[in-house]
Amino acid sequence: MLNLVIKADVDGAVQAILDSLEAEFPGRVRVIHQGVGAIDDDDVRLAAAEGAMVIGFHTRPTPSARSAADAERVEIQHYVTIYQTVEDLRARVDGTPAPDPPYVELGTAEVRRMLTRGLETFAICMVTQGTLKRRAELRVFRDGVQVYYGRPTHLRRLGHEVDAVDEGQDFELSFEYLELQPDDVLECVAPRR
Numbered sequence: 509m510l511n512l513v514i515k516a517d518v519d520g521a522v523q524a525i526l527d528s529l530e531a532e533f534p535g536r537v538r539v540i541h542q543g544v545g546a547i548d549d550d551d552v553r554l555a556a557a558e559g560a561m562v563i564g565f566h567t568r569p570t571p572s573a574r575s576a577a578d579a580e581r582v583e584i585q586h587y588v589t590i591y592q593t594v595e596d597l598r599a600r601v602d603g604t605p606a607p608d609p610p611y612v613e614l615g616t617a618e619v620r621r622m623l624t625r626g627l628e629t630f631a632i633c634m635v636t637q638g639t640l641k642r643r644a645e646l647r648v649f650r651d652g653v654q655v656y657y658g659r660p661t662h663l664r665r666l667g668h669e670v671d672a673v674d675e676g677q678d679f680e681l682s683f684e685y686l687e688l689q690p691d692d693v694l695e696c697v698a699p700r701r
């Protein structure tokens with residue numbers, strides 16, 4: 509029996525995951541808690557007490573929840589499609605190797621502050637891990653929940669458009685359809701080849 513804690517960005521996603529698990533694994537998977545929003549300390553404590561894995565669907569853990577998961581050795585897995593979720597869980601239930609995720613995480617960054625120049629507003633960001641690439645896709649997380657997925661309109665460093673920014677560097681970023689906010693987290697991903 510595989511015990512799970514499920515957190516998703518919206519109620520509809522939680523219900524879709526529950527329906528898929530019921531259809532695919534009747535009696536083989538036990539959901540001990542489900543909810544909407546970021547993965548928090550309570551989710552990790554419950555998973556540790558029940559020997560469960562935490563599933564994040566378009567969500568991420570808070571920093572304290574990530575630390576608690578490391579300390580308690582609670583596994584947290586992130587998914588972006590129902591298909592990917594079911595395929596990975598099928599491998600775990602059947603004891604076979606899990607399929608590779610369809611994407612590779614290239615890097616992460618945090619929005620530090622906002623800057624307005626003329627009619628344009630930019631986010632001043634810092635790469636916290638890996639590399640951010642202009643032509644890759646960026647996932648934007650606000651309070652641990654994914655709010656956007658797409659390519660940036662501008663990626664600038666030292667006033668010039670650049671193709672990539674590396675760990676420890678600051679840069680300016682903007683999206684056409686999203687106004688970023690301080691403390692947003694950016695995750696740069698590329699399709700696995």
